[in-house]
Ligand SMILES: [Zn+2]
């Protein structure tokens with residue numbers, strides 16, 4: 001067991017078996033609730049949709065799996081129902097009138113069967129080749145990343161799954177994650193840029209040693225190849241998992257990663273990681289900020305793929321002993337199920353394609369042309385034009401060089417809806433403190449100061465915007481914040497100014513009609529609960545809420561890093577991702 005402390009070695013089933021005790025999780029309440037003479041459900045009686053509400057798959061899909069791999073339909077149904085509902089075996093046995101010892105036997109059989117058939121089909125080493133990966137790379141991604149025809153591009157990330165506290169002390173230690181303060185098993189996944197799973201590696205212990213960096217270093221370590229294949233080799237599983245890196249990836253292939261991989265060894269690949277700020281600087285350079293935006297734009301796909309995987313309740317909740325043993329097979333099976341039955345995440349590219357053009361136009365900018373206007377020597381040129389909301393409304397109403405903005409225009413300027421979501425917070429919290437300055441010699445150029453948010457520790461940002469009256473999409477922007485130098489799309493602060501302008505442009509006619517004493521601030525805030533905005537935000541919730549790290553500005557799904565959305569939300573302006581937190585802890 002001491003071997004397990006070596007980072008990045010997979011935990012094998014044999015090692016886990018020490019704590020695979022059979023435990024009963026049934027409370028007596030349950031037993032009383034389910035009288036033995038109750039009507040039992042039968043799989044045969046379920047229709048297509050009912051079947052889906054239990055198992056997450058339609059009856060047709062289950063039949064398809066059963067026929068294709070010559071398996072028992074009902075057993076497959078029980079396995080997916082277990083994963084989809086995370087009900088105890090006992091409860092399932094009561095509902096379906098099957099003895100609970102048979103339930104776990106059926107489920108375990110399905111895990112083995114599906115792992116040997118479905119997973120081999122969807123993620124096995126012979127399934128994926130370079131051509132296949134290329135076919136799963138959307139055109140917009142190839143364009144943006146300027147991928148050479150002879151190279152391929154993939155995304156990788158790791159994610160923890162909570163497990164019940166192991167009885168064995170060594171395993172307790174090995175699976176203890178100081179980031180989440182829970183026992184976890186970590187998995188690593190590779191996806192194509194349309195969100196299809198290429199492979200799942202792990203499980204690994206969740207100690208600090210097993211970070212992305214050590215995992216990837218071991219996966220790309222050639223020494224594992226010459227390792228012999230005797231049966232006692234506890235890394236057996238692991239060796240198969242390194243095949244992808246040895247057989248498929250070639251020099252100069254592009255890996256899209258997050259900052260957890262910053263210090264990885266293998267540099268024969270083109271590594272795309274969001275850059276961090278240079279020493280002594282407070283802001284990313286224009287090039288870095290644009291690059292960062294580009295990486296985040298694509299990295300989002302692996303976050304969403306992991307989010308999809310965690311829609312299976314079994315993986316979202318704490319996994320009980322009995323299934324921890326098979327967790328690697330379960331995770332691979334569910335990922336393969338997503339590959340088989342769900343649409344790729346990016347099937348309809350039309351929206352993305354629109355954004356791509358805009359990003360490509362600016363991706364090679366070396367300098368933000370508005371940046372110098374923030375210098376002290378410019379102070380004399382800035383004249384205060386509006387110092388409170390009343391005056392801001394006047395300014396927006398009476399200034400004819402401001403283009404007409406609509407939510408979809410703003411969404412297009414922001415090349416997606418994520419920044420819009422973030423800007424909402426800045427907008428509603430700053431509206432009472434913002435001031436507008438106009439530049440005296442540069443045409444149509446304003447500076448907005450006092451953009452802050454509710455939880456902010458006093459940090460206020462300042463955005464400069466330059467307008468082109470008939471071309472809202474040409475609006476230029478610069479901001480004092482960390483990524484404010486980028487030119488591909490505005491930061492959330494600059495965007496919140498556009499939101500403010502749009503709100504005033506849209507709301508004012510109504511306000512005047514009403515002719516009552518109106519709380520402008522409220523009226524504008526209300527705009528944000530309008531149905532169009534709601535639709536945009538729902539869209540974001542659909543692809544899950546995303547938290548932005550205060551230090552590196554990376555976006556993370558709380559679930560992917562094993563954190564709680566509400567807890568993050570409460571400290572969002574000071575929230576640091578686990579990687580930045582780790583950097584801090586190491587200082
Ligand atoms: Zn900003």
Ligand SMILES: [Zn+2]
Nearest residue numbers: 549552577580
């Ligand atoms: Zn961070």
Ligand SMILES: [Zn+2]
Nearest residue numbers: 157303557560
């Ligand atoms: Zn993630």
